[in-house]
Amino acid sequence: MSLYPAFARPRDLGQAAEIMGSLSTGAMIIAGGQELMPSVNYGALMPEVYIDVGQIAALKGISEEAGAIQIGSFTVHRDVQNNDLIQSKLPLLSYAAAQIGGGMQVHNRGTIGGNIVAMHPLYDILPSLLALGAEVDVLSDVGEVRVALADLMKDARHGLGSESLLVRVHLKPMMPGAGWSYEKLKITAGGYGSANAAAIVTLDSSKITSLRVVVGAVSALPVDMSDTLSDCCGQAWSAHLAEEVEARSSAEIKEPLSDHQGDGEWRRAMAGVMARGAIEAAIKKAG
Amino acid sequence: MEDMLEDTVLVNLRVNGKLHELEIPAHKSLLDLLREDLNMTGTHMGCMTGHCGACTVSIDGRVAKSCITLAATLSRAKITTIEGLTEEDGTLSPIQQAFWDEAGFQCGYCAPGMLMCTAELLESNSDPSDSEIETALAGNLCRCTGYQSLKRAVKAAAVKAKEKAS
Ligand SMILES: Cc1cc2nc3c(=O)[nH]c(=O)nc-3n(C[C@@H](O)[C@@H](O)[C@H](O)COP(=O)(O)OP(=O)(O)OC[C@H]3O[C@@H](n4cnc5c(N)ncnc54)[C@H](O)[C@@H]3O)c2cc1C
Ligand code: FES
Ligand code: FES
Secondary structure (H helix, E strand, C coil): CCCCCEEECCCCHHHHHHHHHHCCCCEEEECCCCCHHHHHHHCCCCCCEEEECCCCHHHCCEEEECCEEEEECCCEHHHHHHCHHHHHHCHHHHHHHHCCCCHHHHHHHCEHHHHHHHCCCCCCCHHHHHHCCCEEEEEECCEEEEEEHHHHHHCCCCCECCCEEEEEEEECCCCCCCEEEEEEECCCCCCCCCEEEEEEEEEECCEEEEEEEEEECCCCCCEECCCCCHHHCCCECCHHHHHHHHHHHHHHCCCCCCECCECHHHHHHHHHHHHHHHHHHHHHHCC | CHHHEECEEEEEEEECCEEEEEEEECCCEHHHHHHHHCCCCCCCCCCCCCCCCCCEEEECCEEEEHHHCEHHHHCCCEEECHHHHCCCCCCCCHHHHHHHHCCCCCCCCCHHHHHHHHHHHHHHCCCCCHHHHHHHHCCCCCCCCCCHHHHHHHHHHHHHHHHHHC
16 A cells, blocks of 8 residues: 555546445545545545546536436536526526635536535535435446435435445426525625525415425534425415514524534524525515 | 556646646645646645635636646646746736736735636626626635725726737
């Protein structure tokens, strides 16, 4: 074993599966490196082998097939922001990708796959993907499976990053007329927020007919409030309902994060404020 | 399987038009490659964690922070560094001249990020607004100018670039 890390450059999914199956957990997939490299340079992480997935054509491209949109995991934020298909059919996602910090440089290299796999509480893409009901294809040496992103995130043994590869994301286009919003509360000039929420709402006259709300940056993983708030359906938005939404969303945050983005009690309070604000903004856009 | 693992990696990079073939260790950042192997010290090291932007270069026409770019992943890429912005006769490019004229830098440490991002912005937007300039420069920190002269410099650069094009 060399003192320095080794490098593997699979040309296709078959080779990637073979490599992942044969290496120890010290191997790490690298896509844009925008999450990995800061940790490596900081001394917090030392991969034994880098698996560079940038040559695999199957991880690239954005397409529409059988009424669903596929986004290759190696798609960079800049392309998620500017792609016509995503802008017209998944405007929430292209807007959320534009709210990522780090500047144009990070948008040009950071990938949607790296953002998902990092499962970092402060990152910006997961709340929208969960609100949109994303599914993902995951490849390991035993083959490729399609799973709901929400289920994958609950599975502590997903092995993504060393034993398995995120291949692509599947998303159903947003319903025509649906209102949407992604609200990110920032208290510093840096990239990260202290609380955020993605919401998608449909209305009939002024009554809510469907509601998806996911709150991020306040706990270890984003919290899907859609079931908790499902009784908003059938009601028209009012000051009273807004207050109730805020209080119930805050109450759903059982273990709030306390870090340099703010202390736990305040984060819990902001979870409610973001959920309420995102729904309100989405309702204004619905029609 | 072992034959798929490389201890060192062969990369072919075209840097400011000149081709370099290098055998590098897998963990080397593009920043270290430029500064240590190619002795091109115009690209600066500020933080190594992706926050300051002083190490910015353009890779295949898109700006990137070279400290958090693994060089081994870049085989056959075209890199432009701040040294590559000057005109062929060695004079300053319109963007560099505008930064000079408007005091767009003081110590110049942040210049790679500010200039490379301005160059990319002006390629697609010949008349950027204040907020478009802020978005384009958001990945860069400047400890000297207070950012006002930077905005002036980008606007002056837009005017100069248009003059040159017409
Ligand atoms: C200065 C700065 C500010 C930032 N601000 C924000 C912000 O405000 N919001 C935000 O959301 N993000 C932010 N980021 C994080 C940014 O790194 C991510 O958004 C980016 O998407 C990571 O993608 P990547 O391709 O660079 O990942 P990499 O660093 O290449 O990989 C990240 C992780 O995912 C694994 N991985 C990557 N691709 C795959 C795959 N296909 N299958 C399996 N595993 C995989 C890797 O093994 C690693 O564990 C910031 C980064 C920087 C440097
Ligand atoms: S040195 Fe690369 S961003 Fe600071
Ligand atoms: S001019 Fe000194 S850091 Fe910007």
